[in-house]
Amino acid sequence: MHIRDLPHPDPGVPDVRTGGRFLLWLYKKQLGGQAKALLWGLVHTGAVASFPVPVGIAVQAVVDRDGSRLALAGGLMALLGVLVTVGDTMLHRSAITNWITSVARVQQLLARKTTELGSAMTRRVAAGEIVAVSTGDLEKIGWFVEAISRFGAAALTSVGVCVALLVYQPALGVVVAVGVPVLALAVLPMLPPATRRADAQREKAGLATELASDTVAGLRVLRGIGGEELFLGRYRSASQEVRKAAVRSARMWSLISAVQVALPGLLLIAVVWYGVQLAQDGRIAIGELVTIYSAVAFLLYPLRHFEEIAMAYSFSRPSAKRTARLLALSRPAGGRLTDHGTLDGDLHDPVTGLTAEAGRLTAVVCGDPDAAGRLAARLGGQPAESEDEGVEGGEGAEKAAATPSVLLGGTPLDDVPREAARTAVLVQDKDPVLLSGTLGELLDVPASGRVDTAGALSAAQCGDVLAALAQASVDDSGDPMRTRITERGRSLSGGQRQRLALARSLVTDPEVLVLDEPTSAVDSHTEARIADGLREIRTGRTTVVLTSSPLLLDRAEQVVFLHDGKVVARAPHRELLRTHPAYRAVVTRETETEAAADAPADPAMATTTAPAGDTRHDKIEETA
Template sequence: MRPLPVGDPGDPDVRSATRYLVWLAARTWPSMLAAISFAIIWMLSQALIPATVGRAIDAGLTDRDADSLLRWGAVLFGLGLVTGVTGILRHRMAAFNWLSAAYRTIQLTVRQANRVGATLPKRLATGEVVSIGTSDINHIGGALDITARGTGSLVAVVAVGVILLRTSVPLGLIVVVGVPVMMLIAASLIKPLQRRQQVYRDQEGKLTTRAGDIVAGLRVLRGVGGESTFAGRYRTESQELRSAGVRVARIESLLAASEILLPGMFLVLVTWLGARFALRGEISVGELVALYGYAAFLVSPLRQLTEAIDRLTRGHVAARRVVRMFTLEPEFTSPAAPVTTPAGPLVDAESGLTVRPGRFTAIAARDPVDAAAIADRLGRFAEGTVTLSGVSLAELDLTTVRERILVADNDARLFSGPLRAELDPRGSGDGAIAAALDTASAVDVVDALPAGLDTAVAERGREFSGGQQQRLRLARALVADPETLVLVEPTSAVDAHTEARIAARLGAARAGRTTVVCTTSPLVLDRADEVAFVADGLVVAAGTHRDLLRRHPDYRATVTREEDQ
C-alpha cells in the first residue's frame, strides 16, 4: 500500500456524485479489489461453519466415527483460522480505502480552493467548505469502507441460499425470496433518508458559517452590544438544525430497527420450519443444527447489507456537496494569449483613478465601500476596466497580475504554523522580515512571543489582538514587496501613536515602488504623495492632503469626521 496522502490526487470525475465515488474507488482499485476479495473469503468461511458443524455431528457423533469427527474438527479449525486472517486483512484494506478517499477528497478540496481563489467565498459559505473536511470526508470514506463488507455479505447470503436449497428446497426458497424482500423494504427508506440528510447537511453548513462569524467578530459584538442578537439568531438556527436532525433520526431509527427486526423475523421463521422438517424426518439432526447456525449467521450479513445501504446513502449525499464545490469555476482566468507590459500607470476607468508608478497614492472615499471596490478592481478581484501601462489587466496572465499587484485587506487571515513562514512564505530572509516588522510597528509583537519568529501561530492568529493581527498582516504584505501594493484600511485597528509611526515609515519602506492605501485617516493621508477623493464611486478631486483640506469642503468633512471618531 502506498503512503498517504499521495503526491498527486488526480483529476476527479465530477459529472455526478456517483461518478465521483466510482472514481475514488478506481484510484485505489488494487486495495479495493483486495478488500472485496478478503471480505468474500471472510464471509464465506463463516458461512461454511454451520455446514461443517452439521457434517461433524452426522458423520462423527451420530455415526460414532472418531476419524470423521477429527477430520471435520480440523476443517472447522481451518475455517476459523481463515476467518481470523482474512478478517484482519479485510479490515486493513478497508481502512486504507477509507483513508485514501478522505485524504484525496481533502487534497482536491484544497487544490480547488486555491484554483478558484477569491471566487469561493462568493459562491459557497465558509461553513460549507469546513463541513467537507469535518463530516463529508467521513461519509465518503465510509462509503468505500462498507463496499467490501457489503459485497462479502451479499455473496455469503447467496451461498447460504444455495446450500439451503440443496438441503431443503422450501428453506432455500425462503432465503432466495425473503432476502430481496427485506432489502426492498430497507431500500424504500433510502429516498426520504437522502432528502432529509441533504436538508440537514445544508443547515449544518449554515450554522457552521454562523458560528465562525460570531467567533471572528466576538470583540466587535461585545463592543457594540450585539451579542444577544447574534446569540438569538444562532439559537434559532441551532433549533432548526436540531429539528432537521430529528427528522433524519426518525428514518435512521426505522432503518436501524429493520436491521434487527427483519433478520430476527427471518431467523424465527427458518428455525421454526427447520424444526418441523426435522421432526418429520425430512432433514437430519446435523442438518438441523446447521440450519440453526445458518439462521443465526444470516443476521450478520443482513445487518451489514442494511448498514451498507445507509452508509452508501450518506456517502452519496456528501459526494454531491463535494462535487458542487469541484464544479465551481474562477471568475477570472488568464487569456489564451497573455501579453506582457512594463511598469506604468495603473488606471481604473470606472472611477477615473490614475495611480502613477513609484508613488504613494491614497484613496479617501466618502463611503469606504467605494474605496474597497476600487481596490478589488485594481487587483482584478472584481469586474472592471483597469489598465496597466495602457494594457487591460484582462489581457495579462492572471498569475502575473497576482505577482505584480498585491491587494491586502482586513479579510486576510493569519494561518497556523511558524510565524517566520507565515510572514515570509517565499524565503526573502530575516532581514526583510525585520524591516517589514519595523515599518508595520510590529517588532514589539514578535518580541513578546516566547520563541520570536519561531513561535507557532494558532489558526487565524487567535492569540493576537485585532491590532496586532493587522500589523502582522501589514508586515507580511511588505515582505512580499510587490510592484504595486494596495492596502485597504491597514491601520483601522491600531491606536493613533502606532498609526503615526506606520504612516511615517511606510513611504520610505516602499520608495521606488507603487503603493495605494485606502483610508480616511489624516495621519496616513498627510504622508501620501497624492490623495484621490472619491464620492459616489468617482474621483472628484486629487492633490495633496493639505491642498484638498483647503479647497474641498466635502473632503474636509470626510477626514475631519475620521478625526472626531
C-alpha cells in the first residue's frame, strides 16, 4: 500500500488476545510491503557484503601487477556502489512506508474503538493511558514493524557471508561461522532486565501524563483554591521519577550496545591474528586475507540490526500489549436485528427494574452518584462494565455479557445496530464535553428538526451565556453564535458549560433523552426555570433525569427511587417525601432516622420541616 492511499478503506479486525499476536497480525496485514522492503534490503546488504570480493581482487592485482584484474575490480566496485545506493534508498522508502501505514492502521483502529465506546472509554481507561497509547506506543510499534525488514535482510545476508567464507576459506570460515551466532545471542540474557526497566519507565511516564492532563483539566479550580504550586510540585516529582527511570533504562541499553561493539571487535582481532598466521605459512594469499577481513568487518554492520530488532521488540511488546488491551474493550455494536422498525415506547432496565414511560418526564434518584452514572450509561446501550472495574480479561467480559440489555419498546438495545441505538437514545454525561469551535458549530448537531436552536437555548436558560459570549466576540459582530469556545469550554463557568451542553442535547431532540445531573452547577432560581423549560420542550418525548434536586424532582411526572441498585419506590416527589424516609434522606441529606422523625403526617406540611440554612430544604420549600 502507498502512503497516498491512506487512510485504509478497512483497518481490519485485530487479534488482541496478546501483544505478540497483535504484532503478528499487524505484520500479516502488510505482507506485500514487508516483502518489498526485504527485497530491497537484500539488494542493499548483499551489495555491501559483496564489496570485499572486488577489494581483495584489487589488492591481489596490485601485488601481481595485473592491470586487467585491477580494472575488473574497479568496474565491480562501481556496479556495487550503484546497487548500494539504489538499494539503500528504496529500502528506506519501503521501510518508512511500512511504518506509516502500520501506525495509520492502529490509529484508525483506536479511532474506531473511541467512536464505539464513546465517553465510556475514559471511565474504563485512564485518559493518560489513552494519550500514551496514541502517541509513544504507536511510535514503538511502528519502529518494530519497520525494523523487521531490515533485520530479515541483515540476517539472510549474514548467513550467506558465513557460508561463503566456509567455502572460500574453511579454516577462517569456521571461526567466523561459530563466532557470529555467539555474538548475536550474547545480549539475550540482558534483554529481560532491559525490558523490565523500559516497562517501568513507560509506566511512570503514563502516570506523569495522566497527572498533567488532570491538572490541566482542573486548572480553573486549582487557581480558585490556590493549588497550582501543590500540583506543580507533584508533577515535578513525577517528572523526576520518569527521568530516573529513563536513565536507568538507558544504562542497560548502553551496556548492550557496548557488548555489541566489544565482542565483534574481539572476533575481528581473532580473525586477523589467525589470518596473518595462515598468510605467513603461505596457506592463503594477501588478497584472500584482505577479502576475509573485509567480510568479517561487514558482519559488524548486520549485528547492529540484531541489537536494533532486540531493542525494538523489547519496547514494542509492552506497547502492543497495552494497545491490544485498549482495542479489546467492547460493547455491542453490530446488532442482531436488521429490521427493528421504529425504536420508541417505554424504556426498561431489567437490572434495576426501572421503567421510564414513553412521552413522560421521569426523574430517578440514586443514593450513589457512581451508580447513577452506570445507570445512565446502561440506558444508552452501554453495558455495565464499569461495575466490574478491576476485573481482568475474560471474567469481566463474561460478566458484561451476562448483563441483560435495556429494552426500548420491548426491543433490546444490544440487538440493534449501534447507530440506531444512539439515534434513539441520547445520554448526556454528568460532565459533558464541549469541543473547541464557535457556538454555532457546537449546536450544529444531527437533529430531528422539531426543536430549533433558539428554543433549546431558551429552555436551557442560556440568555446570560449568550450575552457574555456576544461581548467576547472577536470579530465585533456581537453575534454569540460566531464566538469561539475554547477546548472543553474552559473559558466558561461550570454552570454555563452545563447549560450549553443541555441546549445541544435539546437541539438533537432524540426519542429518549437521558440526563445525568444536568443542573448540579447552576443556582436554584436558574434550576427552577430550566426544570420548567425542560418539561415544556420535551413534551411528548421520553426524558429520564438522574438527579437528587428537589426542584427537578417536583417538576417530574414520575419519580423512581433506587436503593442498592434496585427500584424500591415509584410515586410523585411529594408523596415519596411524605411516605419514604430513605428517599427523604437522600433528597434532604438527612439521616434516615431524622427523615422518619421529621416526616409529617399531613402531606401539606411536607415542605415546612426543613432546618434553617439547608439549601436542599430551601429548594423543597420553593416547590411548594
